[in-house]
Amino acid sequence: MSVPADLLALDARDPLSYKREEFALPDDLIYLDGNSLGAMPKAVAQRLQHVLDEEWGRQLIRSWTGEADWMSLPDRVAAKIARLVGAKPSEVAVGDSTSINTFKALAAALHQTPRKVVLTDADNFPTDLYMAQGLNALLGGQLELRRVPSDQIAAHLTPDVGVLLLTEVDYRTGRKLDMRGLTAAAHAQGILTVWDLAHSAGAFAVDLNGCEADFAIGCGYKYLNGGPGAPAFLYVAERCHAAAPVFLSGWMGHADPFEMGREYAPAAGARRYVVGTPTVLSLSALDTALDVFADVDMEVLRQKSLSLTDTFIRLMQPLTQKHPLTLATPEAHAERGSQVSYHHPDAKNIMNKLIARGIVGDFRTPDILRFGFTPLYHSHADVWRAAEGIAEVLA
Ligand SMILES: Cc1ncc(COP(=O)(O)O)c(C=O)c1O
Numbered sequence: 001m002s003v004p005a006d007l008l009a010l011d012a013r014d015p016l017s018y019k020r021e022e023f024a025l026p027d028d029l030i031y032l033d034g035n036s037l038g039a040m041p042k043a044v045a046q047r048l049q050h051v052l053d054e055e056w057g058r059q060l061i062r063s064w065t066g067e068a069d070w071m072s073l074p075d076r077v078a079a080k081i082a083r084l085v086g087a088k089p090s091e092v093a094v095g096d097s098t099s100i101n102t103f104k105a106l107a108a109a110l111h112q113t114p115r116k117v118v119l120t121d122a123d124n125f126p127t128d129l130y131m132a133q134g135l136n137a138l139l140g141g142q143l144e145l146r147r148v149p150s151d152q153i154a155a156h157l158t159p160d161v162g163v164l165l166l167t168e169v170d171y172r173t174g175r176k177l178d179m180r181g182l183t184a185a186a187h188a189q190g191i192l193t194v195w196d197l198a199h200s201a202g203a204f205a206v207d208l209n210g211c212e213a214d215f216a217i218g219c220g221y222k223y224l225n226g227g228p229g230a231p232a233f234l235y236v237a238e239r240c241h242a243a244a245p246v247f248l249s250g251w252m253g254h255a256d257p258f259e260m261g262r263e264y265a266p267a268a269g270a271r272r273y274v275v276g277t278p279t280v281l282s283l284s285a286l287d288t289a290l291d292v293f294a295d296v297d298m299e300v301l302r303q304k305s306l307s308l309t310d311t312f313i314r315l316m317q318p319l320t321q322k323h324p325l326t327l328a329t330p331e332a333h334a335e336r337g338s339q340v341s342y343h344h345p346d347a348k349n350i351m352n353k354l355i356a357r358g359i360v361g362d363f364r365t366p367d368i369l370r371f372g373f374t375p376l377y378h379s380h381a382d383v384w385r386a387a388e389g390i391a392e393v394l395a
């Protein structure tokens with residue numbers, strides 16, 4: 001069997017098809033895991049070679065301030081991410097991991113309210129829960145981490161809740177929450193919001209300012225393609241800066257680090273949330289990876305993402321009749337991120353077989369088969385080939 005004509009026609013008029021060329025991806029692989037580790041933009045290799053040979057190798061310490069200007073690299077990367085998440089450049093700080101930024105955001109948010117309850121999704125990504133637990137230990141156990149199923153969040157926005165900590169797109173099911181509606185409902189009860197955009201940033205247009213979000217965090221190595229362990233980001237709405245203290249007050253977030261003053265004084269804007277020395281190699285990789293988005297209209301990207309996931313769900317539908325396979329991802333576009341997941345009792349074994357055939361997705365406990373779609377490098381033909389391979393493995 002070969003790729004059906006209707007899918008080839010969709011690919012023929014795909015406005016993003018030229019983007020595939022910008023990525024180094026093995027031809028014999030259908031890589032459906034850009035939601036865990038994004039593929040490598042080819043330009044990153046050249047950029048890193050330049051950083052090694054010239055910026056580090058020849059210019060050495062002069063690169064902190066010279067042409068390379070490593071000191072401002074976090075801010076330059078922040079400006080590129082800000083465009084993708086609907087924020088002002090001065091509201092985004094780049095560096096550290098998502099986990100650490102979750103700690104910064106949660107600590108700063110809790111400081112702005114006398115309330116002690118953190119409301120979260122019971123199935124939130126583990127690190128979000130763990131960071132809240134660690135912060136609670138630091139605060140002497142005064143917090144209550146209240147976990148409820150995601151469809152009951154709205155009903156639990158009660159006046160004792162101080163902070164709402166949510167991941168916009170669920171890493172297991174791919175279900176997308178209504179960030180605008182939940183943020184407004186939280187604010188109506190005097191609750192601050194911390195949104196984890198790990199599976200949102202770079203997957204579709206995020207509108208933090210439009211949603212009046214207070215705090216957000218996100219990953220650099222998933223849909224932003226910044227490479228393994230890429231720096232993460234923290235968003236703090238401008239109106240929260242004055243009241244959001246910098247607890248991890250490192251010298252690189254100081255207003256004038258080389259003044260070497262004895263007292264901490266925050267830098268302007270979100271730069272204050274940068275802690276220590278910028279990780280230049282990984283920041284450089286992320287900086288160049290973000291250039292892939294420079295000419296991309298995020299609405300066009302979203303339309304293609306939905307077309308890919310719609311196609312996958314349609315092609316998989318007959319398999320759900322024949323096998324103990326059930327769709328875990330909402331079919332409504334407004335409730336879907338850029339991944340599609342299924343429950344299957346033998347999910348782990350099936351995913352291992354798929355990976356052995358070059359169809360790379362994820363198994364997630366307890367029974368989830370997860371497939372991530374990346375409009376920058378997937379075609380509808382890839383979706384069809386993936387579904388064919390899955391059908392053969394299930395058979
Ligand atoms: C929702 C979510 N938050 C956070 C993380 C990861 O955080 P970190 O980069 O600190 O490992 C992930 C994935 O690893 C994730 O899916």
Ligand SMILES: Nc1ccccc1C(=O)C[C@H](N)C(=O)O
Binds near residue numbers: 036037171
């Ligand atoms: N950072 C990683 C390191 C190793 C293996 C996976 C990850 C992931 O990012 C997993 C991802 N957060 C997920 O949604 O499952």
